[in-house]
Structures are given as structure tokens and as C-alpha cells.
Amino acid sequence: MTRNRVELALIARGVDSALAEKLRKEKWTLAKLQTQAPEKLLELGIGEVAVPVILGSGRPPIPPEHFIRTLYDNRWLCCVCRDASRPIIVHHIKPWAESRDHSQANLAVLCSIHHGEAHSTHALELTLTPDRLKAAKATWEQEVSRLDPLAILQATQLISCQWWYFNHLRVFEIAEDLGVNVSELEGFQDALLTGACDAQGHLRPRKGPLYVGYALSHALKRYMSSMLEAAMGHASVRNISDDLDRGTLDRLIIEGDLVFVQGLYSFTNLAPDGSGADLVRGRRRVNKVEVTFVFDRNEGTSGSARYEWLLRTRALGCLLRVNGLRKDGKGGLRIEATVLAIRSANQELKLRSYEARLQKSGLLGDEYEDEEFDVGDYDDDVSNEWGERSGTFRRRLFLKGQGIWRKLIARF
Numbered sequence: 001m002t003r004n005r006v007e008l009a010l011i012a013r014g015v016d017s018a019l020a021e022k023l024r025k026e027k028w029t030l031a032k033l034q035t036q037a038p039e040k041l042l043e044l045g046i047g048e049v050a051v052p053v054i055l056g057s058g059r060p061p062i063p064p065e066h067f068i069r070t071l072y073d074n075r076w077l078c079c080v081c082r083d084a085s086r087p088i089i090v091h092h093i094k095p096w097a098e099s100r101d102h103s104q105a106n107l108a109v110l111c112s113i114h115h116g117e118a119h120s121t122h123a124l125e126l127t128l129t130p131d132r133l134k135a136a137k138a139t140w141e142q143e144v145s146r147l148d149p150l151a152i153l154q155a156t157q158l159i160s161c162q163w164w165y166f167n168h169l170r171v172f173e174i175a176e177d178l179g180v181n182v183s184e185l186e187g188f189q190d191a192l193l194t195g196a197c198d199a200q201g202h203l204r205p206r207k208g209p210l211y212v213g214y215a216l217s218h219a220l221k222r223y224m225s226s227m228l229e230a231a232m233g234h235a236s237v238r239n240i241s242d243d244l245d246r247g248t249l250d251r252l253i254i255e256g257d258l259v260f261v262q263g264l265y266s267f268t269n270l271a272p273d274g275s276g277a278d279l280v281r282g283r284r285r286v287n288k289v290e291v292t293f294v295f296d297r298n299e300g301t302s303g304s305a306r307y308e309w310l311l312r313t314r315a316l317g318c319l320l321r322v323n324g325l326r327k328d329g330k331g332g333l334r335i336e337a338t339v340l341a342i343r344s345a346n347q348e349l350k351l352r353s354y355e356a357r358l359q360k361s362g363l364l365g366d367e368y369e370d371e372e373f374d375v376g377d378y379d380d381d382v383s384n385e386w387g388e389r390s391g392t393f394r395r396r397l398f399l400k401g402q403g404i405w406r407k408l409i410a411r412f
Contacts, residue, residue, distance in 0.1 A: 005247060006030060008068075011090060012061040014050035016112050017076075018087030030054070059096045062107065068251040070107045072243075078111035079140040080128070081085055085109035091118055093130050093137075108137045148239040149232045152260055152319075164305035164316070165342035166224045167295060168203045168210070174321075174340070175227050178234040185230060187222030196220040207276050209298045209306060217359075221301050228319075228341055237319070244289040246333040250325050259337075261291055262317035267310055269293065280310065282318070282339060288332040293320060293339040315345040 009030045011019040023033070023044065033041060033054055041051045052058030061067075070090060078088055091110045092099065099106060110118060110133075117128040170388055175182060191197045194216040195204060203220075204209075211217040240261040243249060253259055260321060263284050278297040283290065300306035320337035334335070347391040388412035 008248075009061070010054075011018070011071075012064070012067050012086075013053040014089065015046060015054075016087045016089040016115075016175075018112075019045050026235075049213075054390040060102075062090060062102050064248075065251040066102055066104045066107060068248050070104050070109060072238075072252055073141050073144060074109040074137075075110065075144050077140075078114055079109055079137045080089065080114045081111055082140065083111060086113065088112075089115050089304065091115055091133075095135050108133055117285040145236050148260065149235070152232065152239065153316075161346065162305075162309075162344045163221065163225055163301055163341060164309045164344065165295065165297075165300050165339070166228065167203060167338065167340050168224060168299060170338060170340055171228055171231065172202065174235065178231055180207045180227065180234065182227060187219055187226050188226075190215075190219035191219065191223040194219045197223065209300070211304075211305075213300050217302065224301075232343065234320075241317075244284075244291075246288050246331065247329075247337075249289060250327070250333055253322055253325070253335075255322055255324055257322045259320050260317060260319060260320060262379045264313055265316050265318065266313045278306075282342075284318075287332070290332060291318075291320070291335045291337060293318075293337045295339050295342075308381075309344075310342070317343045317345055319343075375381050 004021075004024060006024045006029050007017065007020040010023060010033075011017055011189045013030075015023070028044070033044075033046075038051050038055065040166075042048070046054065049058075053061065067090060068268070076088060077084060078086060088109050088111055091108050092101070092103060093106050093108050096102075102331045114128060118133060119126050163232075180279060181200075185201075188197070188201060192199065194213075196216050197203050198217055211220060235258055237260055238253065239262075240249065240253065241260065243252065244261070261284060263286065265282050265284045268281045268283070270281055273279060279294060280297045281292060281294050283292050285291075297310050299304050300310050318339050320339055321339040322335060322337050324336045325333065326336075343376065
């Protein structure tokens with residue numbers, strides 16, 4: 001899965017992922033390729049269909065918002081074979097020459113082998129027909145849409161997992177909208193008996209912390225855990241923990257999406273508003289992407305949650321509903337969200353080692369002149385929870401050390 005903007009720009013113009021990576025490693029950029037003769041592009045291995053697209057005389061490139069979502073909705077895998085070892089290409093189900101259609105519905109991710117089948121004929125018929133391709137795409141995208149929620153739910157079954165916070169009202173609203181019968185949930189009867197909720201499942205209002213007293217706290221936590229799991233079983237949730245890249249994220253998610261983001265969060269107390277709520281701002285900032293939300297710490301699921309885990313800076317996983325996305329004047333992306341639940345971190349839900357992958361992708365240390373995908377620099381602004389330090393931190397430390405060394409030389 002590449003986030004390199006040169007590779008993305010080439011894939012959007014019909015180059016397969018393996019060749020795009022090879023060209024990038026050979027220091028080719030889109031701008032440089034566009035200065036070459038068609039014969040040179042063919043010599044580099046670029047196909048006859050992609051050559052005029054790169055040179056600007058063929059079809060326009062696929063718009064980023066359709067292109068990016070198609071790749072992510074298919075996990076960068078061929079929707080037919082799903083073989084991760086094969087390079088992929090974004091294919092028009094109905095040929096562009098006939099349809100002039102760049103919409104996501106007309107795009108499919110294929111490996112080089114199945115892309116060939118989609119263009120080859122046997123007994124005067126296409127080997128991989130548009131109807132077969134649409135069916136394969138629909139089946140695979142449906143499976144992909146369930147992979148992230150399933151992984152999150154499976155992680156919640158671990159003994160080490162703890163839910164530290166529930167946004168009780170919003171989780172109930174989502175469950176209700178999805179048709180979840182809360183009266184059948186595990187923990188409902190106990191929550192009802194302890195007075196935590198009423199017969200309709202609504203939380204009974206109370207001032208101060210909600211989770212006080214063992215019986216009530218235990219019943220309410222079981223009830224809310226079951227409600228959240230039931231809601232996630234019906235909803236589409238995208239785990240973007242490894243995809244906080246400002247060049248692609250605003251094309252990947254939209255307002256109203258449910259997303260899961262794991263990483264380091266900082267928590268800042270807000271001024272009292274007179275309601276009795278213990279308002280806190282949560283914030284995660286990395287790669288010039290900032291995720292922010294405000295919540296009431298009184299809804300923390302235990303004293304440990306309120307006085308330890310939802311304070312200062314912690315590695316956590318947050319289930320969020322996106323309220324808005326906007327870019328600031330410095331090229332950063334700000335995501336304003338409503339937090340639905342906060343849980344302990346699980347390493348399997350966030351695998352990305354930013355600096356190592358960036359070195360491998362070629363983003364660190366190279367300047368690219370292509371601006372089709374504003375990926376920019378990928379500096380992690382904080383050290384992540386697995387003990388890795390960001391490129392920004394290391395460079396600052398290095399420069400600071402250089403300054404101290406120069407002063408010592410000048411002094412002695």
C-alpha cells in the first residue's frame with residue numbers, strides 16, 4: 001500500500017503499482033516523464049494506453065477522490081484473486097473510451113493478470129466480463145467493509161482490553177438508528193435493576209460520575225459494551241490509524257463516517273460551563289493531521305479511567321464520528337469529531353512504523369515536483385506508543401546537538 005505521491009500519480013494514469021514503484025526508485029517523477037518522447041516511455045515499460053495519459057494527450061487522470069476511495073475500499077488488492085503479491089492497476093469496468101466515466105462505480109482494482117483477462121477475448125467474448133467484474137468487486141468490497149469492525153471487535157475480547165469511556169447518548173442513538181433492540185442486549189436487565197437505565201434502555205440522568213458503586217458500574221459497563229458491539233456489527237467502521245496522511249485522508253473519509261483512530265492522544269481540561277460536566281478536549285496530531293473532540297470525563301467507566309487514563313498523554317484507541325474536515329493555511333488537515341468510545345490500545349490495530357515505512361517508500365530525503373497528491377512530509381509530531389521517535393524529533397535533537405557542539409568548539 002503506497003502513499004508516495006509519485007506512485008499514486010502514476011497509478012491514477014494507468015500504470016501498475018509495481019512499475020510505478022520501480023520508476024519512483026529510479027528517480028522518475030511525473031513531471032520528468034512528461035518531458036519524454038512516447039518512445040522513451042514505452043522503453044521504460046509504460047503501456048501504450050498509459051503513455052498518452054501521462055503526456056496529457058489521452059484521457060484525464062482519475063480524480064483523486066474516486067481513485068483513493070477505490071483503492072482503500074479494496075485494500076489495494078485485486079478484487080478477483082485478492083493476491084497481495086501481485087501488482088495492481090485501477091481498471092475502468094466500462095472502458096473510458098465508451099463511458100467517459102471516472103466514477104467509483106466504474107472503477108475496479110485488478111492485478112496485472114486479471115487486468116489482462118478483462119481486456120482479452122476467448123471465443124469472441126471477454127474472459128472477464130463487466131458483469132463478472134462488478135460481482136467480484138461488490139463481493140470483495142462488502143467483505144472489506146466488515147474487516148475493520150471485526151478486527152476491533154475481536155480485539156475487545158482480549159483480557160487486556162478496557163473500555164475507558166462511552167458517549168452514552170450518541171452510542172444509544174446510533175444503535176437505535178441501526179435497529180438494535182437494546183432490551184435484548186447482555187447487561188440490559190442488570191442495568192435496569194440497578195437503576196442505570198429505564199425500561200426503554202435510556203440512561204438515567206445523574207450529576208457527577210456515572211460509574212459509582214460496583215453493582216451499577218458493572219451492569220452499566222456490560223450494557224454499554226454490548227450496545228457498542230451490536231452497533232458496530234451493523235455499521236461500517238473504517239480503521240484509519242495507519243492512514244493519517246493529509247494528502248489522501250480528506251478523500252478517504254467524509255462527514256458522518258465512523259472511524260477508529262489509535263495512537264497517542266493528549267487531553268486538556270476545559271473551563272467549566274456550569275452544567276457540572278467535566279469537559280475535556282482530546283487531541284491526536286501526526287503528519288500535520290489533527291483529530292480533535294470534546295467529551296465529558298464524568299462518563300469514564302471507572303475511577304482509573306477518569307483519574308489516570310483520560311488525563312495528560314496516553315496511547316488509546318478512539319471510535320469517532322467525523323463531523324467535519326478542513327485544511328488550514330499551512331497545509332495541515334483538521335478533523336473535528338464526536339468521540340463515541342475510548343479504549344485501551346492494541347498493537348494489532350495500529351501497525352505502522354512511520355519512519356521505517358517512509359524510508360522504504362522514498363518519501364524521506366527526496367524532493368518531488370508532482371503535486372497531484374499533496375502528501376507532503378510525513379513527520380510524526382510526537383513519539384508513538386510503541387517507543388518509536390518521529391523524524392521531526394530526531395532532526396530537532398540532531399540540530400540541537402550540532403548547536404551545542406559548535407558552541408563548545410568556539411569556547412575551547
